[in-house]
Amino acid sequence: MSRAPRGLRLVRSTKAVQHLTTFVVAGVSTILLTRLYLALTGYPQIGGDTGLHVAHVLPGGLLMLAAMWLQFSYVGPGPRPLAALLGGVGFGLFIDEVGKFVTSDNDYFFAPSAAIMYVVFTGFVVGAHFWRRRVPLSDAERVANAAHVLVDGLAGRLSAQRRAEVLHSLDGLDHPRDAVGVAEVRELLERVETRTPAVPQRFEELWQRVGEGFTRLASSRFALPVMGVLLLAQIAWALAVLTELVLSRTPHGVAVGGVLVGAGASTVFTATGLWQGRRRGRRAAVESFQRSVLTSLLLTQVFLFAVSQFAATAGLLVDLALLGLVNADLARLRRADR
Structure with a gap:
C-alpha cells in the first residue's frame, strides 16, 4: 500500500507514471497549439458581436468533467488512457488562461503566465516520478493491479499482449508465496479469453x-x-x-x-x-x-x-x-x- 494518511489506504497503479505523462504531454501540447491557433486567427472571441465571450476555460472544464465521468462510470483500467488524454487537454485549456485569474485586469498575455504553467506541470511530473521511485510497489499492490486488469478479462475485453504483460509482472514478485491471491488471479488470467481491444480497427x-x-x-x-x-x-x-x-x-x-x-x-x-x-x-x-x-x-x-x-x-x-x-x-x- 502507499504511504497515506491514517484511514486512507490507497493502492497505486503500475501505469500511474504512464497516465500522468500522457496527461502532462496532452496539457502542454494543448497550451502551445491553442496559443498558435489564436495568434494565427487574430485572437477571435467565441460569441462574436453578441456581447458574450466563451472563454476556453469552459470547454476545458467540460473535458475534465468527461474524464472524471469515465473514471466514475466504468470499472477496470480500460478508460484510463482516454481519461488521461481528455483530462490533459481540458487542464491545458484551463491553465492556459491563468493570466486572467491572477491579474486584476484579466490579462491573458500576463508575462509570468508561462512560468506559472511551467511550475505546475514540472512539479506534477517530478512529484510523480519521485513518489514512485522512493516507495516501490509492493507485492500486494502488484497482485491488486493484476486483479484490476482481470476485470477487463472477465468482461471479454483483455488483449493477449496486456495479459502477457500482467502475467510477467506476477512472475517478478519478490515473495510470491507470501502474496495473497496471486495463484487465483494468475489462474483466472490464464483462463479468460483474449480479444482485440474494442476500438475502431483502423x-x-x-x-x-x-x-x-x-x-x-x-x-x-x-x-x-x-x-x-x-x-x-x-x-x-x-x-x-x-x-x-x-x-x-x-x-x-x-x-x-x-x-x-x-x-x-x-x-x-x-x-x-x-x-x-x-x-x-x-x-x-x-x-x-x-x-x-x-x-x-x-x-x-x-x-x-x-x-x-x-x-x-x-x-x-x-x-x-x-x-x-x-x-x-x-x-x-x-x-x-x-
Missing part, C-alpha cells in the same frame, strides 16, 4: 504501426547517437531563436531566462546520457535522454512560445517524436531486464 492498426515503428527505430544500433544528435539540435534551435531575440533587443526577460534554463538543463541531461551510454549502459543513457526531452517539452518550449510561436510549435513536434522514440526504447530495455 484506428487501432494506426497506433499499432506507430508504436511498432518507434520500437523498430529504437532497436537500431544507430538509435542512441541519433537521439543524442536530435536532442542537441533541438537545443541549438532554441538558442538560435533566443540569440536572434537578444540581438533585436526585444524585451522578453522572463522568456529568455526560461529558455536558457531549459536549454542548459537539456544540454546537461543529453551530455550525461551520451557519457553514460559508454560507462553504465544503454538504459542509463536513455533514461537521461528522457529527462532531456521532458525538460525541453515542459520548460524550453513553453517559454519559447512567448518568443516565437512557430519555433515552439516546431520544437513541440520534434519533442513529441523524440519522446515516443525514447519511451519505446526504454520500454524495450525494461522488458529485456525482467
